[in-house]
Amino acid sequence: MLRTTRHHGQTPEAAKPWSLVLCSVGGKRIAVRTEEIGGVSPWTEAMPVPSLTPYVNAVVRQGDEILPVYDLARLLMVQVPKTERLCLRAKRQDGPMAVCIDADVPTLHQVDAKAIQPAPSGMPGVIGSCAIGEEEVPIYSWTALWKSTV
Amino acid sequence: MSLRGRRDNVAPTLGTMQVLVVACGRTYLAIPGAIVRGVVEFGDAVEARIVSLFGEACRVTDLAARLGLPPAVLTPDMRIILCGEHRARQAWRVDRTLGIEDVDLQTITPLPPHFVGVEQSWFTGMFLFRDTVALMLNAGWLMSQSMDAFVAKTLAEGTMLEEQHVLAQAPGETDEETPPAAMGGHRLRKPTETAAGEAASLDVLESLVLEESTDVEDNQAPWADA
Numbered sequence: 001m002l003r004t005t006r007h008h009g010q011t012p013e014a015a016k017p018w019s020l021v022l023c024s025v026g027g028k029r030i031a032v033r034t035e036e037i038g039g040v041s042p043w044t045e046a047m048p049v050p051s052l053t054p055y056v057n058a059v060v061r062q063g064d065e066i067l068p069v070y071d072l073a074r075l076l077m078v079q080v081p082k083t084e085r086l087c088l089r090a091k092r093q094d095g096p097m098a099v100c101i102d103a104d105v106p107t108l109h110q111v112d113a114k115a116i117q118p119a120p121s122g123m124p125g126v127i128g129s130c131a132i133g134e135e136e137v138p139i140y141s142w143t144a145l146w147k148s149t150v
Numbered sequence: 151m152s153l154r155g156r157r158d159n160v161a162p163t164l165g166t167m168q169v170l171v172v173a174c175g176r177t178y179l180a181i182p183g184a185i186v187r188g189v190v191e192f193g194d195a196v197e198a199r200i201v202s203l204f205g206e207a208c209r210v211t212d213l214a215a216r217l218g219l220p221p222a223v224l225t226p227d228m229r230i231i232l233c234g235e236h237r238a239r240q241a242w243r244v245d246r247t248l249g250i251e252d253v254d255l256q257t258i259t260p261l262p263p264h265f266v267g268v269e270q271s272w273f274t275g276m277f278l279f280r281d282t283v284a285l286m287l288n289a290g291w292l293m294s295q296s297m298d299a300f301v302a303k304t305l306a307e308g309t310m311l312e313e314q315h316v317l318a319q320a321p322g323e324t325d326e327e328t329p330p331a332a333m334g335g336h337r338l339r340k341p342t343e344t345a346a347g348e349a350a351s352l353d354v355l356e357s358l359v360l361e362e363s364t365d366v367e368d369n370q371a372p373w374a375d376a
Binding site for chain 1: 176177178217218219263264265266267268269276282283285
C-alpha cells in the first residue's frame with residue numbers, strides 16, 4: 001500500500017535529520033534549513049526602493065545581479081551593526097533574496113528530526129525550534145515568512 | 151554644466167532608451183528622456199511651488215515624498231525636472247541629477263516579483279548603474295500624478311478673480327496684488343489672497359514661468375545641456 005509510510009504522521013522526509021544553518025541577526029540567533037540558503041557573501045550597500053511591500057524595501061547589487069532585500073532585522077526588531085554585516089542569500093521559488101545578517105560566520109548543524117519542537121505561536125515565519133548548544137533557536141522558513149508577513 | 155557628461159553628442163541608438171538619472175536620497179531613479187522637457191537648476195527656482203510649462207501651471211511635487219521616501223532637503227544640488235507628455239504636465243523636485251544615460255533595453259530587468267505592492271506600477275524595471283542600481287520610473291504613472299489639473303484650475307480661477315478685480319477698479323489705479331512684470335523671462339506670480347478657499351489651502355506661494363526650448367522636438371534632448 002502506497003500510503004503505509006505516512007501512517008502516524010511519519011514520512012521518510014520527517015525522519016531525516018534537519019540540516020540547519022545557524023546565524024545571527026542583530027544578536028538574535030536563528031536557524032534556517034540549508035536547502036533554503038543559497039550562500040553567504042559580504043554585504044554591499046543596499047539601495048532603498050520605494051515600496052509598500054512589508055519588509056521588502058531595498059535592493060542590493062551583487063556583481064551583475066540585483067537581489068531584493070528582505071529586512072529580517074526589522075521583523076525581529078533588532079539592528080544589524082552597520083560595520084559588520086554579511087549577506088545571506090535566501091532561496092525562494094520566485095527568485096533569491098538577500099538578508100542582512102551579523103558578521104558571525106554562519107555554522108552548519110545537523111539536528112535530529114525528533115528534536116525539532118513545534119513552532120511557537122505568534123512568531124511569523126517560524127516553523128519550529130530546536131536546541132543548538134544550550135540555546136533554543138527558532139527555525140525560520142522564507143516561504144512561511146512570506147505567507148505570514150507579505 | 152552639461153548633463154551629458156562624457157556622452158556628449160552621442161545620439162541614442164536603436165535598442166537603447168535615453169533616461170535622465172536623478173537621486174532622491176540614496177535611491178537612484180531614471181526618468182524616461184521622452185517626457186523630460188527641462189531641468190531647472192538655478193537657486194531660487196528650486197523653492198518654487200508652482201511652475202509654468204507651455205503656459206500651463208503645474209505644481210512642483212517632491213518626488214521622494216511622493217514615493218514615500220524621506221522628503222528632500224533644500225540644497226544647491228536640488229533640481230526641478232519638468233516633464234510633459236501630450237497635455238499632461240508635471241514638475242518634480244529631486245535631490246540632484248546624475249546625468250543622462252543611454253540604457254540598453256535588454257539590460258533593463260523587471261522589479262523582482264518579491265515586490266508585490268503598488269510599487270510595481272511605479273517602476274517599469276531597473277538596471278545596473280555605476281556601482282549600484284537605478285530604478286526606471288514608469289512614465290505613465292509619473293505623468294498621471296497629482297494635483298496639477300486642480301492647481302491649474304484654481305490658478306485660473308485666481309487669475310479670473312484678479313482680472314475681475316482689476317476690471318472693477320478705475321483705469322490707471324494700481325493693485326498691490328497684481329503680478330509683477332516679467333523679469334528676465336522668469337515672472338513671479340502670487341495668487342491672490344482673494345482666491346477661493348481651495349487655492350488658499352494649496353499654500354501656493356509663488357510660481358515660476360518657464361518656457362520650453364524651441365528645439366524641443368528635435369529629439370536631441372535639449373534639456374540635457376541645461
